[in-house]
Amino acid sequence: MAKITFITSNNETIIAEGTSGSVMELAVKNKVKGIDGDCGGVCSCATCHVHVNEEFWSAVGKPSELESDMLEFDDNVSEYSRLSCQLKVEEVPDGLILKVAK
């Protein structure tokens, strides 16, 4: 069980809990504004872009090459950018804080 905090661009905070699936799916289920997950998680749409809170960056880890190629052309990319469809709920640290990019 992981507890994840999403902070949206209008500074709304949504705390969601999940046990399986991707972080994108968890966000969509909890109607987190700015995470649409259009492609269903295959790394093709970037509508699931988040900034990982710095404290958790090393625990979450860097994107794969194909993921970072996708992020390269996204608006508001930062050194802590990830596509949340590539993060598995059961693998991210409990208490994780993510800022929605859109």
Place this chain on the structure above:
Amino acid sequence: MKRSTFPDPFKKARENKGLGKMNDQNDPVKMVLGHKDVRRCAHNWKTFQSGGEEVGRIVVPSEVHIRDTRQIPFEVDPPEHKSYRDLVEPWFKRPLERDYQIKLTDIVNGVIDEALEKGKLEVVEEFSLKLQSRALTLLLNIPYEESDLWISWGTHVFRSEDTALDGDKANILYDYIDAEIDKAIANPSEDLYSMLLASEVNGKKLTKEEVKGVLILTFAGGRDTVINAVTNSIAYFADYPQSLQRLREEPEILNTAIEELIRYFSPLTQMGRVVTEDTQVCEHAVKSQSRISMCWASANRDERVFENANEVVLDRKINPHLAFGFGTHNCLGATHARQIMKILLTVLTQKVASMEIIDCKENIEDLDEFERKVGFDSIQVKFNKL
């Protein structure tokens, strides 16, 4: 070669030069072929423009001679693009609503039941065109019966047998849309026409011409693309009954399967841009005011990105395909198209045991340097009940 095999004609040119060349009505197009280059060009809307003065020029083949109405938001650049796009985006997300999905499921059940009853049918006209037209009534939020007229136009509203583009045929659609807009002005309802007519962008009411521009795009952008996605998927499952069986047993791969079919078939081959300054594309000079195109179909077979790029891998997990475009102008109809595919595949697994291709005629696009199979002109298929 199986009939659902769609070869990649771009491989050599993509690997050797990264570019192809097409002489379209004496307005040549440099086709960008590599995945990374296509993304880079799509991202760079300042240098590679959609909203130039000559309406219709970014389409390949060019529509400069057959259309004066600017398509919106397709032929508008940022920052204006965003105002229009924000206006229509929520409407085009309606396919995510339950009620929409229930109605779409009825439509899909309708065409599949009909196919099973007939046993044997020509899929393009008797299945895909019907499904596409009926589903479009949901997207426009208008009565189902209106689709009968669109179906009667046949598949080639914009093309005729011998020319790629046909002005007379396009006029049927444009006149129809004009008339529908006038009707919506006289009797506003809950449909897309009325919503647009009542809307403002940057404090100004949309003009009739602007409303027409959105509607033309909705009709044109969603017709051949959806028809090819549906028809080609039927051909694929006919050729690979074990794939249909696999979807039945593993419904959890439905999403990756849809994205993979869309990558593999890439129903829209390419889209153009007008170059605004002398620049370079993959180390080749391109001149200001010339045209390039982003070849989504080629990018989607780029082996630097996709392992076994020429195979359909139904559970491909990472699939950064460009079939719906990339960046600013990415496909507004993608939610609708994906929902059609999702429900189609689901109902196929529920009702159809197998399908057999009896006969078919391929639809080959002539791109000068390349010939690309993009779908079928006709395909006879036998449907067997589960």
